Amino acid sequence: MWRPDRQDKTPLYQQIANYLEQRISLGELPPGSQLPSERKLAGQLGVNRSTIVQAYENLRASGMIESLAGSGTRVCGHLWGMESYPNWNRYVEGGILLPNLPFMRIIREASQSGDPFINLANGELAPELSPNEEIIRIMRNQPFHEPLGYGDPQGYVPLRSAIARFLQEQRGIQATDDSILVTSGSQQSLYLITQCLLSPGDAIAIENPSYCYSLPMFQSAGIRLFGLPVNEDGVDPEKIRAFYKQHRIRMVFLNPNFQNPTGTVMSAERKAEVLNCCEQLGIPVVEDDPFSLTSFDDAAPPPIKAIDRNGSVLYIGSLSKVAASGLRIGWMAAPHAVIRRLSDARQQMDFGLSLFPQWIAAHLLESSSLAPHLERLRDSLLLRRDIMAGALHRELGNEVSFELPRGGLNLWCKINNTVKDYRLLNNGINNGVLFIPGSVFGADPGYVRLSYARSSIDDIEAGVDKFAQALRETLSES
Secondary structure, three states, X not given: OOOOOOOOOOOXXXXXXXXXXXXXXXXXXXXXXXXXXXXXXXXXXXXOHHHHHHHHHHHHHOOOEEEEOOOEEEEOOOHHHOOOOOOHHHHHOOOOOOOOOHHHHHHHHHHOOOOOOEEOOOOOOOHHHOOHHXXXXXXXXXXXXXXXXXXXXXXXXXXHHHHHHHHHHHHOOOOOHHHEEEEOOHHHHHHHXXXXXXXXXXXXXXXXXXXXXXXXXXXXXXXEEEEEEOEOOEOOHHHHHHHHHHHOOOEEEXXXXXXXXXXXXXXXXXXXXXXXXXXXXXXXXXXXXXXXXXXXXXXXXXXXXXXXXXXXXXXXXEOOOOOOHHHOOEEEEOOHHHHHHHHHHHHHHHOOOOHHHHHHHHHHHHOOOHHHHHHHHXXXXXXXXXXXXXXXXXXXXXXXXXXXXXOXXXXXXXXXXXXXXXXXXXXXXXXXXXXXXXXXHOOOOOEEEEEOOOOOHHHHHHHHXXXXXXXXXXXXXX
């Protein structure tokens, strides 16, 4: 985010006025755009409110902005004599794809503000947990001779072959390169499924709570969501039967291993029961499996896809949670007809993923250094989990409760008092810590998801301290 240069001899208020004038002139702030309040902009730019007052006064004097009682400050509607212009506010309120949920937008804006937040909301790996040295070694030792034209929309063939071998060796899944679609992370797989295999008005069953609730793509596509309660063994197949009878659900979306956000693992018996139930009903299972290889136990829990003998499971995975989210490498293993349909849609969207990250991912999956990386990753995540759990016990005692996950990147906490999510999040931001309220995932108020993967070990403890302070302030306001 831009900030005024305190080494520049130009007064701060003039730098800010010049910056806003430039954005207005370039159309980044078109006529009618709402500007931040003086207090909010001062906080974002790290200056006194009086500096913003002066900058706004200059822009008002030049006729570029106007302030109306009860309406705040905005760019003038008739700049330079313009009588008509696009009403961008009306445009951005339209469209098919809905904006992110309000809580998610608040968290994103705070994290991008430049203020020094400890981010326990971010579900990415910390930079030091990614296989950076391994990737540098690949780039140094492996000559790159691939053509840089449009690639296969289904994905780079050597990568698809590497993924097929990886799934066989690591997840017990039988797949060929023809049954693999390379995607830009797991989320693109979910998007393609909603756009190509479902229709407006269709009903699907998802876990409750579930990461799916945080994705507006389902509502944007006109899909009706029905929540399956999650217990220690996973979802109840009888509830799936009931939803099919009542709502004619078309698909079941599951994250059975170290489920996001609860961290639970569906038992092997329950996986078989769920698959059998869905096969009897003739409905597919979409299995999202990003966390299995973070298992802190000796063996990762097997996926449902490993026992699928009839092509009933669309299996989604990625490198985001075990290597690097910035590579944007995900995949789907599915019947050929599905892969062909989604590849066709993918070609309409972007002609396929960039070849270079696919080339890196193919070499990484085939590298002898992958297994040692995964072992180091699991050890580091386990240490971070224990540090977070210890800090929560020390700072909050019986005020929160949680089960220690046996893998994954998150801790799912229940607050043992009544709180309002928006107040807790607001107090967290005021105290310099970010986390995700459980209601984002469809849970009742009083739950939070805390990630231990992104922050440093020192920041995890400090973040829990700040969270504890925010919780105490929230409880005192009740």
